[in-house]
Amino acid sequence: MLRVTLWEFGKLFLLRSVRLGLLFALILPLVWSLAPGLKEVYGLVLASGWQVVALGLLAGMEFLFPFLVIMAAAELLGSEVAQGTLKTLLLRPLSRTRLFLAKLWAALLYPFALLLASFVGGLLAGLPHGLSGFYGGTGVGEGGFVGTGYLTAGEALKELVRAHLLAGVVLWPLAALALLLAVAFLSTTASALASVAGLLLMRLLVAFPALKPFLLTTYLDLYLRPSALGLGLPLLLIYTVGFSILAALYFERKDL
Incomplete structure (x- = not known):
């Protein structure tokens, strides 16, 4: 099973869209670190290279x-x-x-590869601003970019690694949903558009307060809200497992 998974993961990186995606993730922090409107958008004047890493994550x-994904x-x-x-096959x-x-495993591993590219790009783009301790916040921890005082390099790294790992988990249900719809439509374009349309529809359902705590889209920013992990993380995993099981059952019976 491991050999087949590695084979599929290798095939994934042969896709042009995947290689371009990794390239975009790598250069996105650099673009944002040079953006003249950071103060207007985030109320931020860069104080550390660690904040550049967070900018890449937040923008992406x-x-x-x-x-x-x-x-x-x-x-x-x-x-x-x-x-x-x-x-x-x-x-x-x-x-x-x-x-x-x-x-499925290849699809679930890809978000972490994407976020790793963004993390590395953020570190490289942040080098001119320094990667030592600083007064302020990373943007993904308590106090946002303002922070709560002096932040050591180790603390900043810990906050950013945690946020990137959580962001990878947040992207899991999206990958599982897209794979489910790919089995249904057997088309890249149709399944991708249907997945995006489904997410947009779920965003609109926030108008129904009773549904909001159970919507996938409610927790797409979970990496910024550790206080919501108690409900958000299990729900994201339930969505991922549910979509994956439906896709597996459908694929087993699908006339290909």
């Missing part, structure tokens, strides 16, 4: 990273259908369930 998680997960299956290689002595699980 607004739309870019979720969209890239959805596209990658959809293309994992959609590209196989478009190229006609999926039927060939199914002729091999490999069960549909194992093949789907390998694609």
Whole structure:
């Protein structure tokens, strides 16, 4: 199973959209560190390179990273259908369930690869501003960019690593949803558009207060709200597992 998963993960990085996504994630912190409107948007005057790392995360998680994860997960299956290689794979002595699980693991690992690229890009872009201790906040911890006083380099690193790991988990349900819709539509474009439309619809449902605590979109900023982990993290995992099980069952019975 591990060999098949690594094989699928390797195939993922052969996709042009994935390579471009990693490139965008790498350069995004650099672009934001040079932006002249940081004070107007975030009320921020850069005091440390650690804040540049956070800027890349905050900007990317607004739309870019979720969209890239959805596209990658959809293309994992959609590209196989478009190229006609999926039927060939199914002729091999490999069960549909194992093949789907390998694609699922690859889709769930990709958000962390994307966030790692953003983290590395943030560190490189932040070097001119220094990566030592400073007075202020990273932007993903208590007090936001203002902070609560002096922050050591170790504390800043810890806050940013925690936020990036949580952001990866936040992106899991999106990857699972895109894979489910890819099984349903057998098309990269259709499944990606349907996934984005589903997220937009869920955002609109915040107008129903009784539904808001159970909506996936309510917790897309969970990496900034540790106080919501008690309900948010289990709910995100339930969404991920639920979408994954539905996709696996559908893939097992789908006429390909």
